[in-house]
Amino acid sequence: MVVVDNPIFKNEKAHLNGVVVKIQTAIQKAEKDAKTAEKDTNAIHKNFSNDVRINTANYSELLETAASVRQQQQLLAERENSWQHATKQLDVLTKLEKKPYFARIDIHENGEKNDETIYIGMSSFSDSPDHFLVYDWRAPISSVYYDGKMGNVEYATPDGTQQVDLKSKRQFVIEDSKLISVYDTDETIGDQMLLDALGNQSDIKMKSIVSTIQREQNKIIRNTSADLLFVQGAAGSGKTAAILQRVAFLLYRYRGKLTAGQVLMFSPNQLFNDYVDQVLPELGEQNMVQMTYFQFSRRRLPNLDIESLQERFEREVTPAQKNIQDFEGSLQFFNAVTSYATHLNQNGMRFRNIMYQGKPIFKKEKIRDIYYSFSSTYNLGNRLDGTREALVKMLNQRVGSELRSNWVEDAVQELSQEEVRTILQKADHEFKDNDEEFKFLARQLVMKELKPVRDAIVRNRFFSINAQYVQMLRAIPKIVSLENIGITQEEWDSHVESVVNDIRNHHISLLDTSAYLYLYDQMVGKRGDRSMRYVFIDEIQDYNAFQLAYIRYNFPRAKFTLLGDLNQSIFTGETTHSLLNELSTMFNPEKTEVIQLTQSYRSTQQITDFTKELLTEGESIDSFSRNGELPKVVLSSTQQQMVQSVVDQLQRDEQDNETTAIIGRSTAECEEIADLLKAAGQKVTLIKSENQRLVEGTIIVPSFLAKGLEFDSVVVWNASEKEYGENDQQLLYTICSRAMHRLLVVTDGQISPLIAKVPQNLYEFFQNK
Numbered sequence: 001m002v003v004v005d006n007p008i009f010k011n012e013k014a015h016l017n018g019v020v021v022k023i024q025t026a027i028q029k030a031e032k033d034a035k036t037a038e039k040d041t042n043a044i045h046k047n048f049s050n051d052v053r054i055n056t057a058n059y060s061e062l063l064e065t066a067a068s069v070r071q072q073q074q075l076l077a078e079r080e081n082s083w084q085h086a087t088k089q090l091d092v093l094t095k096l097e098k099k100p101y102f103a104r105i106d107i108h109e110n111g112e113k114n115d116e117t118i119y120i121g122m123s124s125f126s127d128s129p130d131h132f133l134v135y136d137w138r139a140p141i142s143s144v145y146y147d148g149k150m151g152n153v154e155y156a157t158p159d160g161t162q163q164v165d166l167k168s169k170r171q172f173v174i175e176d177s178k179l180i181s182v183y184d185t186d187e188t189i190g191d192q193m194l195l196d197a198l199g200n201q202s203d204i205k206m207k208s209i210v211s212t213i214q215r216e217q218n219k220i221i222r223n224t225s226a227d228l229l230f231v232q233g234a235a236g237s238g239k240t241a242a243i244l245q246r247v248a249f250l251l252y253r254y255r256g257k258l259t260a261g262q263v264l265m266f267s268p269n270q271l272f273n274d275y276v277d278q279v280l281p282e283l284g285e286q287n288m289v290q291m292t293y294f295q296f297s298r299r300r301l302p303n304l305d306i307e308s309l310q311e312r313f314e315r316e317v318t319p320a321q322k323n324i325q326d327f328e329g330s331l332q333f334f335n336a337v338t339s340y341a342t343h344l345n346q347n348g349m350r351f352r353n354i355m356y357q358g359k360p361i362f363k364k365e366k367i368r369d370i371y372y373s374f375s376s377t378y379n380l381g382n383r384l385d386g387t388r389e390a391l392v393k394m395l396n397q398r399v400g401s402e403l404r405s406n407w408v409e410d411a412v413q414e415l416s417q418e419e420v421r422t423i424l425q426k427a428d429h430e431f432k433d434n435d436e437e438f439k440f441l442a443r444q445l446v447m448k449e450l451k452p453v454r455d456a457i458v459r460n461r462f463f464s465i466n467a468q469y470v471q472m473l474r475a476i477p478k479i480v481s482l483e484n485i486g487i488t489q490e491e492w493d494s495h496v497e498s499v500v501n502d503i504r505n506h507h508i509s510l511l512d513t514s515a516y517l518y519l520y521d522q523m524v525g526k527r528g529d530r531s532m533r534y535v536f537i538d539e540i541q542d543y544n545a546f547q548l549a550y551i552r553y554n555f556p557r558a559k560f561t562l563l564g565d566l567n568q569s570i571f572t573g574e575t576t577h578s579l580l581n582e583l584s585t586m587f588n589p590e591k592t593e594v595i596q597l598t599q600s601y602r603s604t605q606q607i608t609d610f611t612k613e614l615l616t617e618g619e620s621i622d623s624f625s626r627n628g629e630l631p632k633v634v635l636s637s638t639q640q641q642m643v644q645s646v647v648d649q650l651q652r653d654e655q656d657n658e659t660t661a662i663i664g665r666s667t668a669e670c671e672e673i674a675d676l677l678k679a680a681g682q683k684v685t686l687i688k689s690e691n692q693r694l695v696e697g698t699i700i701v702p703s704f705l706a707k708g709l710e711f712d713s714v715v716v717w718n719a720s721e722k723e724y725g726e727n728d729q730q731l732l733y734t735i736c737s738r739a740m741h742r743l744l745v746v747t748d749g750q751i752s753p754l755i756a757k758v759p760q761n762l763y764e765f766f767q768n769k
């Protein structure tokens, strides 16, 4: 660190003051601009009625009025635009005034006489065109600051790779426009600054990391070449942080071509969405579209209850069911659905009668004939459109013949005066005579009567996706040799029966949902959303290959960034490794890049060293050298003692201003903990559903909802042998790795074998007798 009375510090202080003054001048100007724009807008609103004389006397005056209105509207839109622009600018400048920049680099460009000094901040600032006092952290040149090496370095620009000689790097801590400290650094971005950032208390909202982005993270953030960017990163290695800064980077890099609405992030749960929703606004950008896979599917299936995260997590499965699950999550099954759909082009599509007055008006056999009458070059979507058109035509003919039915005449006679008036209002011309009026009324009545039929046609009610899906499942053994993957015919039949039952009860498992939707999309010819340009999937280990293939099918033009930790596969278990193989077949290997993040930033060295021992084998994890206390493991003989240990910890955390999360395995267990702690006089918030919000203070949260979150202090409730057996390595690892500074593990029975095997020197052990 550079000491305060050093000339370097003094020079930097003077430089900062100079920049702050210039920003303040810019703020004054922006304030004036915003006021003027606001005044103008209000004036236009006010004068609107005076300026625009509404004259509808004749056609040309009407046109003139319309032109005048349009002109005023245009003027208004322009002024409103400049008002918005000025307010946004003001917002940026006000943020910048407090902390204009966080770093400086000195570079030498080939062919130039002098070195150039560049200050890097959250956004760029210039006092005259082309004279930048601060460069945006996303500007091409800023990359060399994050990239690590000194000397000759390369950086990517939209026009290709450039080279510069990086001579020095300096970091600043600035608070409220005042220079607090200066660090000269070389290779890595000053550990001190990173340590300061990581030593901070957790928050219910994630923060941006732009001033301390690490080299590997920078690669993820600035990648523009890969169609598939796959990031394997240890718990707490900054995957989520990297995605969010990457979105900000992309929005900057492709400004004017890419909007936040064209970036989609699949997140593990709703709580997580809530946790990360401030990062992009903090970076001056709009949030991207965020949803969970459950939400993505549910909005398409309003009539079926999709299995929830909790049901999925708590469902117990037999080995045979597990086999079937693995198959239904595989690319092989995806391809089987595709083949089945292709086969439907020739045969096998099931139809339903369209009913009218209790009788079929269009019989399913007739509909099938129409559907298969089209050329063999038609796909399923074209066939369906063609069938619908033909049916509507037939219905229109039916209207004509129905007009002559007796009931129509009677119905017209029975209309009240009032009803007649209402119907006639729909007519756009005068009637010649009573006969013509009668015909009009009759047609309207017939059309009303046949409306349910028309709706059934337009809404594709003549086929049943439920029936078709079940038929497809029954046909699967003909498409895939199930025996080869260890599934017997009986096992498959019984699975199909359970799906039939579920669907009958309006329920569907998350696994079946994807195949069901995919088949439906094929049948109706739904094309993917071509406007989506970037898709991010966080916690990729919780997805199966089918879901990924289906997401890809839905967003055919998007580039994908997939992030995950194979060590945290709490839903899919060990099958995740096969996911990687399957992924490699879905994307062009030449356009695929893989980055591994091994350094864990979230937790202290003691916590990371402890948590990584919970895994017998797995992806590599390096602890970051930030010191803290050893994790504590407390073995109690009674539940009362276990509660007391937690209460003691809560008191200590409260004294030290540390937020605590108590993590239980299941929702039921968390409810029990909440009751016990409330009875012991503690103020706690129980999070039972992902739709709740994170709140300040102590929370109790079930393991499957803690994904992606972090807390100062974590208490693992009841880590007994019964709760966490040998198969729960990844679950226990995920839970423990939520802790930043403190970790307490309590249990009142036999301790989990996963903890028993952690070397004793990595934690403090207490036994309550």
Ligand SMILES: Nc1ncnc2c1ncn2[C@@H]1O[C@H](COP(=O)(O)OP(=O)(O)OP(=O)(O)O)[C@@H](O)[C@H]1O
Residues within 6 Å of the ligand: 194, 197, 198, 207, 209, 212, 213, 214, 217, 233, 234, 235, 236, 237, 238, 239, 240, 241, 242, 565, 601, 602, 707, 708, 709, 710, 737
């Ligand atoms: N370069 C960095 N500078 C400062 N803080 C960082 C940096 N990288 C990561 N962090 C912090 O480390 C913590 C963990 O990051 P993040 O949640 O992104 O990790 P993750 O890989 O998504 O973890 P998990 O898989 O366990 O959910 C966050 O508090 C984040 O702000």
